[in-house]
Amino acid sequence: MLGVAWPATGLLLLARPARWGCARPRVPFAAAPARCASHMLARTAADRRRAEGAQAVAVLLALRRAGGMGGSFAMLQLERRLANGAAALFRARYAPSGELRVLPPTVTRDVTFLAEHFGYHRVLVVETAAAEGGAEEVAPPRELHVDELRYELVAAKPRKGKGEPMAWHFVATSGGPLPPICLATELQRVANFAAVTPTSKLAARLELLCSRGSSTAAMRMDATMLAVRADLSPVNARGAAMADGCGFAPDWLVTRVAQQAGALQPELASALQVRVYSPKLGIFKGMLMRRPGLETVQLVHSMRKVPPCAAAAAAAAGGEPALREQAAPRGKAAVATDEGVLTQALRHDEALLLVKLVHPTRTNLLRASARLAPPPPAGAPPAQQPPPHAAGAHVVAGGGWLAAQAERVPAPPSEMVLRLWAALGLSQECIDAYAHSCRSAACISQLSHASLSGVADPFASLPAGSVFAPGIDGSRLFVTRFPCVKPSDGRIVPLVSSRPQSMLASQWAWLQTLPFGLLVFSVRGERPLPEICGDGDLDGDLYFACWDELAVLRHLSPRDPSPNPRRLPSRRRSSRADAAGDGSLDLRAVHAYLADRATLQAPLEVGRIFRLWEATVASKQLGMDDPDALLLADAYLGALNAGKHGDDTQLPLHLRKLLEQPVGARRRDGAQPRRALSGRPVSARGRAAAVLANVQPAYTHAERARPVDLPSSSSPTSAPSPTPLAPPLATSAGSDQTAQRTAT
Known part of the structure; x- marks a missing residue:
């Protein structure tokens, strides 16, 4: 992984070719003595690392040329797989002395549908870190020219917390030895993205193509293994699905996928968090619960996020064939278009099952094991194991x-x-x-x-x-x-x-x-x-x-x-879209939306609203029942769902003014920071609610939620005593990951 920062703009770009990057050099095979085998392997690995390093350098230079940004490279982030020669070459030619820094490696085995469909040699991932020092966010261009290849932007994965990069996924459409392809046409062959509106929802649906899963848990199967059934999920009078987002899978499939995904105990796997891609059925997202007696995967309409490809659906209904197939290597499907050939594209009668997570989680499995075993006796040596578990119990x-x-x-x-x-x-x-x-x-x-x-x-x-x-x-x-x-x-x-x-x-x-x-x-x-x-x-x-x-x-x-x-609105499932029509897909509008300043600043806006909600709850006597707190809660939830559901963040004028004010000034009386509800000190990262700078705190909740002081160090056993609430804590924008994650 390579990274470059331009001090003038505060932008840090991390360029990572997908799954070890570029195409590996072709090394002719020749019979060699056994004593030379290790030397040949080492030489092949060195050639591959040099090629990857050269391409990574080319990506960085292409980004610099496309962005028109001046200044020197401030930091370079290299993975262990890159040869030392590539780092030295970059240092000598492009980076001033003393500004190169090698960070620990981050090797990943994750795969995406883009890489499986278009090929790993065509996919490029560029990661941008958040701007620092008040600098304006900058997005990569829609097109990149790296060496002889032309890359086009498909989608972006937004950052989920402070310090996490934003990943921009590109696909090579022409140049070099690659046959040219039309990216919009190929995406329409996967699913009917043109039927998804507005642009914010389309960008979120294209993001599903970049969902990462374990490389051992991506399974290709015949589309006949999938069925969309309306009777599995009852619908109430409002039209809302009673089992929104959950389908069912056979026992044998869940166990097999859990084994391939490296689950802790595959035989105990009960549900899979998946992404399903099928030109004939569409793109699905949700859970697959184990169910006995099934032979195929049972999907529900509420799981469908993108409608099926119109041509593939017509072919499945007995119309004209959707795709023209040509001869291809064994195990590959050659899809011919007017612009080029993809040798491993998903056929219209195939489906790809990508597993995100196996449930129960590892923590819950270990916890279930611990519930069945008593703790070791008091005074027992650390090496002593607890008594054996009962036969047939769920034990890790x-x-x-x-x-x-x-x-x-x-x-x-x-x-x-x-x-x-x-x-x-x-x-x-x-x-x-x-x-x-x-x-x-x-x-x-x-x-x-x-x-x-x-x-x-x-x-x-x-x-x-x-x-x-x-x-x-x-x-x-x-x-x-x-x-x-x-x-x-x-x-x-x-x-x-x-x-x-x-x-x-x-x-x-x-x-x-x-x-x-x-x-x-x-x-x-x-x-x-x-x-x-x-x-x-x-x-x-x-x-x-x-x-x-x-x-x-x-x-x-x-x-x-x-x-x-x-x-x-989302419960009515407009995204289930059995809509007909196969219009053109406008990727330029998607890039314009992703590169918009409001989109790039959205995570910071979410964090500011959440911290203001915390401050309001802590400073008002009614707490979460305060009218302002309820308005901020709705605005916070709307900001979280703005990209997926198009919700608007609307606030009254007085709350909007408070939102634009800096939160971080301390009380004039110099009171100590208040305590959290759990009895722990409030952390500097803003875990507990901060109090508005110009509001005298009065958090009582009818005298049932008063904060308490820590016992002094001189009297650790003394009883806690009440203390007035403290001023707001100094928190940077986006510092509270709780405001942007739905995790405990």
Whole structure:
């Protein structure tokens, strides 16, 4: 990976050829003595590294020429696979002395649909770091000319947090030995992108082509292995899917994919977070839940993000053939167009299954193993293992209690959840007690909360409004989804612990075999249950769940769910688009949208709105129920979904003025920083809410959420005492990753 920064603009460009970059030099094979084999391999590897280094240098020079940027190269980022000769060459010719810095290698095995469809030799990934020092964001040009190749921009993956780069994905369309292709035409052969509007949604749908998955979990299959069924996902009176974003897959397929993806325990894999690409069916995104008795993958309409290719759909319906096939090497499909030939493109009767994640997650699997094994006895040496697990139990091989201990340190819920609990009636004393019990737990298996993967009931037999969570005992469950910024985002739902009358005994027995880490939602009722639990869906969301009845649940008073869901337009599934028509795809408009200053500044805008929401909640007596806090919550959620759903960020004038003011001035009285709801000090990164500079803090929540002071070092056992709230913390734009991630 190569990176260059121009001090005049604050732009850092990282150029990385996809999957080891350029085409590797062709080395003729000749029979050689065994003693020369290692020398030949070393020489071949050196030639390949030199070629990759030369192309990486050419990419950087092309970016500099295209951008018209002056100044010297300030930093060069090299991967270990590049030869030392390439670094020395770049240092001598293009970089002033003392400004070259070699960083640790970042080798990846991720693959994308672009690379699988167009070929790895055609795909180029350019990563741009965020501008520093108030400099304006700069986007790469739509076209790049590297050596003899002409690259065109396809899509961009936005940054998700401070310090993370923005990845721009290019495809070589002409030049050198490559046959020329028309990029827009080839994309239309994959799916009907021209039917997706507006441009912001089109850019988000093109981003699906750049989704990364493990190279061992990308499977090509016949399109007949997939079926789109409307009866698997019931629809309510509003037209909303009750199992939005969740399909089903055969047992054998889930196990096989989990094995290829290197899952911790493939036999326990129960769901797959996938991207499915099929010219005949379209592009799908969501979850595939394991279901017994299936032979094919069952997709639902709510998973479809891009409609199918019009020509392929017509051919499937008995019309004219969509593609003209030519002779090709074995295992490859040659797709002829008016402009060129792609030797490994996805055929109209094929589909590509790209696995993003296998559920349950590694942490939940290790936690399930630890729940079955008691901790070692007091005073036992560290090397002593806990007793063997019971036969037939879900145990991680070589793991157990010690593995779970090393996986994650027990910690209380995030500040966002604690704020929600305080708004729902949980006193500060209860919050402190629960946080203390979490920090004093011996291992994560002793916690009474977890992040669970949301899936649909495969049998549609759970009672309306209920959930099933394997490995969790009790009758009720507190459920929410990140980000939970409104009091109505948290729900207490019934937990099914015995077989319902509407469920067969064999189906209930099968549900009992599922491992810990899943949250199975009922698909019955008048409104989708995930929607009223933090406006979630089942396309890969993680749900926070707590089952501590004595410490938490009995003290909570959940609000009635919002009558109008925040994402009602998206629930109507205009993106499912069985729309006909195969117009032209305007990639220039997509690049203009991605290069627009508002698009580049969107992550910073999200962070500013979130920090202002935190400050408002902390400074107003009503907390999350304050009218300004509710307006900011809607604006924050709208900013998060602006690219995908076209939501607008609208705020009253007085909040817009506050949003434009810097947040970071401290109180004049010099008070110490306030404490977080969990009893921990507020970090400088802005984890807890900052208070507006010109507002006297009065965060009481009816005297049930008062902040407390840390015990002094001289008297560690002294009781905590109340203290007034402190001024806002100095935070840089985009510093709070919680504002831009939906994670605990």
